[in-house]
Amino acid sequence: MKKPTQHDPDTLPSKAAILDFIAANPGKVGTREIARAFGLKNNLRAELKRLLRDLADEGAVARGGHKGKKLHHPGALASTLLADIVSRDRDGDFIAVPDEWDEDEHGAAPKIRIFSPRKPRPGEAAGLGDKVLLHVDEVEPEDGISHRGRIIKIVERPKHRVLGIFRANPKGGGRLEPVDKKMLGREMQIPQGATGDAEDGDLVAVEAQRISRFGPPNGRIVERLGSLKSEKAVSLIAIHAHSIPDVFRRETINEAEAARPARLEGGREDWRKLPLITIDPADAKDHDDAVHAEEDSDPSNRGGYIVTVAIADVAHYVTPGSALDREALVRGNSVYFPDRVVPMLPERISNDLCSLKPNEDRAALAVQMIIGADGRKRDHKFHRIMMRSAAKLAYEQAQAAIDGRPDDTTGPLVEPILKPLYAAYEALKRARDERGPLDLDIPERKIVLKPDSTVDRVIVPARLDAHRLIEEMMILANVAAAESLEKARTPLIYRVHDEPGIEKVNALREFLASLDMPLAKAGALRASNFNAILGRVKGTERETLVNEVVLRSQAQAEYSAENYGHFGLNLRRYAHFTSPIRRYADLIVHRALIRALHMGKDGLPESFALPELSEIAAEISATERRAMLAERETKDRLIAHFLADRIGATFEAKVGGMHRAGLFVKLADTGADGFVPARTIGDEYFRYDEAGHALTGSRSGESFRLGDSVTVKLVEAAPVAGALRFELLSHGRRGTPPADRGRRFDRERSGGKKFKDYGAKGRDDKGRDAKAGAFKSDAAKGHDEKKRSEERRRKFGKKNSRHKVRKNKGKRK
Structure with missing residues (x-):
């Protein structure tokens, strides 16, 4: 990236200087990159955002790139953008055009020739009509094409098919009941002979055959996806609606089954005598993190602790470029439904070799952290180890033991293991309170199912200190991972959370002003500004309202190869390290640590640099959003089934x-x-x-x-x-x-x-x-028509209404 000349960090650069910098780095810079390049102090960030907004309003700059965060001159293409594949050239290569382009202002949309550095796997190949996320470079013009693009991800395919439930007609054929909320009330007729092998109640994919101005369209069933009469049917809808891969390829399964347990060799340290324990939800099937704490005997750290977090060594089994690795990247993360889990890795890896089961040898990456009495981390060091978990506890089980209600499992663990863990957590909590992360209170509900996968009840699980203990120790380990990789100058994928945008903050400020609760205008906003607002309404009738509005003002967390901090946690650097079984980002961080700290040959390849990691970050951010949407829709469907008879x-x-x-x-x-x-x-x-x-x-x-x-x-x-x-x-x-x-x-x-x-x-x-x-519904429509007729009679009178009908009849004749 080309940097500007030295600038006074206490003053804003001129518009001309900013425009020159954007021109030198088209589509690669946003607010943070500009602030960093000019060395601006934090108190100028808000003013810089206003200046950039003025430039956008004047038409001097345009936004593009992933989520519109990168700036470029109008008429120029961003380095990362959404595009539509519209044709092929004479050599058969795809030609795409930008998804958003103002032809009135900038002329015809530039064409982008798409190239692929590798042969796509089955099901991954792009096609005409697809919307894709591209990395774009400018090249020497050829046949009127001056850009080439590499596909990062297929964002959307043409919607030729409609998903729905087939309702059979006893006389033949049937109808399709769409599963998409936006298509409710728009059923499709399935003629006799077009039903394939579908049966009543099946989830099917249908292609529209005829669309008429009168009557419902006809369709033909092209794929039977499963029966909604079977168990686990509701999540099946979301899996197919969002194209979530739920069946592993044969080569992936074969590779997983061929894997053998890691051995104590190649520099791996023997930590099997350290009594690490796992604390997870009671229904968890995989256990990828274990913890331990003890008082620090160092006289210079009186009242401090040594906290150890050990994470399953997934990188040992899932190596770069392997079948397991390729499929894990496509999936991006595990998806959790109330009735099933769609895992990122096969069960042989996730529930067996990498699950930290009690009293079994397991390979792990561990970080040992020195914590002061004030809860702040003083030092840390990573190790590649062989461990043996001393116990597997549920959150409620651990909390009950520390509250004086131990059971047979936790009784022997209270004094030597649980009490030191909780004492270390008390110190970490002091540091957390001083740091002041965003403290939103939004209760999360859990759906409890019956054996037949129907809803039994919906509960709000209690928020225990056991949950907070694990959460704080995982955050601390994630920070340590980011710090170690930055110190080693090794590229990584950060977990980032941007500060709220100007528009959302202004809207929030106006709303709070209506409640006589001012939000500061001067300087950059911090999480503490929002916490002060939330503290004022805690326990009042406005608490839910203000929490919801503050939540909606926040940006969405994502993955990025470039660091711009985590606003919600109020951390300058943060990476996901603690769940490589279910998140691909964590696996990348594990490999980066192995490479940076020389802990083996299965680390991040030397060829991986910022561009490659940026593409991976964009892909897994998209799969994360896909999973969140699918999970939410499935909960909506289950509860709608639960309430349908009420x-x-x-x-x-x-x-x-x-x-x-x-x-x-x-x-x-x-x-x-x-x-x-x-x-x-x-x-x-x-x-x-x-x-x-x-x-x-x-x-x-x-x-x-x-x-x-x-x-x-x-x-x-x-x-x-x-x-x-x-x-x-x-x-x-x-x-x-x-x-x-x-x-x-x-x-x-x-x-x-x-x-x-x-x-x-x-x-x-x-x-x-x-x-x-x-x-x-038809009944509702009939009721409304009757109601409208009565309103016409009241408005025009009975005589006029009849006259109107006779007049219309005469016209029809």
Whole structure:
């Protein structure tokens, strides 16, 4: 990267200097890179962001790259961008064009010739119509093409197929019930002879055959994906809807089965006498981290501790370029559903050779950390070891033992192992409180299933000190890994979390101002600024509301080969090291440590540098987001199944999001999300106030705000899509009607083009799809038509209404 000339760190660079720097590094720099290159102090970051926003508003710079964080001159291509594959050249190479391009301002979109450095594996090859993430370089123009691109990831394929549940007709054929919320109410007919081998209740893929203006489209079943009558069926929908690989290739399984336990050789240290223990959820099947703590006998560290964290040595079994490695990269991470786990690695590796089972020899990478009495890490050192776990404990089991209720397993461990661990945690907690990470209180619910994989109940597990103990020790080990690799100047993949964007912070500031809670404008924001706000509302009726709004103002954590810190944890450097069984990022960090500290020949290849790791970081960030979405959708479907037989029941809920089409509510007992269409709220138009997170009545001023407690009635459930529709039974807050109320609202309420009650689409505050008309059953449509007829009669009178019908009949004749 070309750097600017030396600059005064106490002043902002000129616009011209910034533009020159961006021109010299097109598509490679963002806010952080500019601040670092010019050596700017932290208190100038906010002003720099405002300056860059002004340049964007003036059209002097444009944003591109992954998630739009990199800057370039308008008309130039970013080094990483989304593109659509549109054609082939005469040699058969794919030609792509940028996904976003302003032809009016910059002319025709530049063409990018795609090349592949290796032969793609089956199922990975790109095709026409695909949307891909590319790494782009400028080349000598040839046939009017001046750029070439390398595919990092296929982001989206053309949606020729529709997933759904096949409902058979006894007379032949049937219909498709789509699983996508956005397609609710848009069933597809499957003619006789087009059903393949599908049976009633099967999850199938269908290709549309005919789309007509009248009646539902016809389709043909092209693939039977599984039966929803079988166990573990609900997660099957998400697996196929998001193209999550759930069957390992034969070569991967063969390689895993051929693996043999690691031996105490090649410089591996023997730590089998150190009583490390694992503490995990009670239902965990793999155990990849173990901990130990003891008082430090060094007189210079009085009151301090030696904390050891040992992590399964996955890198010994999954070597670079192997079948196991290739498939682990494609998967990116394990995916956890309530009824199953889709693992990143085969069970032979994850649940056997790399699971730190009690009283069995296991290979591990361990970090031993010296902790002062103040909880701060003074020093650390990594070791490649052979260990033997002394015990396998559940969180609740460990907590009960330390609270004076030991069992047969924990009784002998309390004094020698558990008490030193908890004492070390108390010291670490002091350092954590002083560091001040973002302290959001958002309870997480867990779905408990019956043996048949249906929902038994939904619970909020207690947050124990045992959870916090493991969490703090893992964070400490992750920091140590990042520090060691930076010191050795070895490339790595960081876990990064950007500070909130200017737009989100301004929106949050406006919202907090409406609650008489100012948010500082001067200087760069820190997690402590948000914690001060959260502390003010703790224990009040505003606590849930403010926690939700602060959460939504935050950026999403991701993986990156370039470090820009972790805002939420308030850490300057952070890497994932502690879960290589289920995250590919951790496996990369393990290999980097082996390479940097000369602990074996199976480390990160010397050829791996920043560009390669940047591509891997982009891929695994995408697989992580895919997993989160699939997990959330599966929980929605399970709870919708659970509530499907409770139509008409009332529930206590909170407003969890909103859009001009209506309210999203979250039930208090199950945490289920549902939708209340705006047209069903009262008898007036409700206007969406985005800044205030509220829907407000045009005449009465009645309003519903994010976090408000409400009573709702379940009106309709669509279990296959995981969708619930509610009716609001409680009233909102009384207030002053909006200043611009009047005819415009009445016009919109009566069906103006600006607002349609049913069928309005949009996104709520969490980015979920909102479609108010999603649940329109035939019965509901008939009821609404009858209601509209009665309204016409009241408005025009009985005589006029009949006259209108006769007039229309005459026209039809």
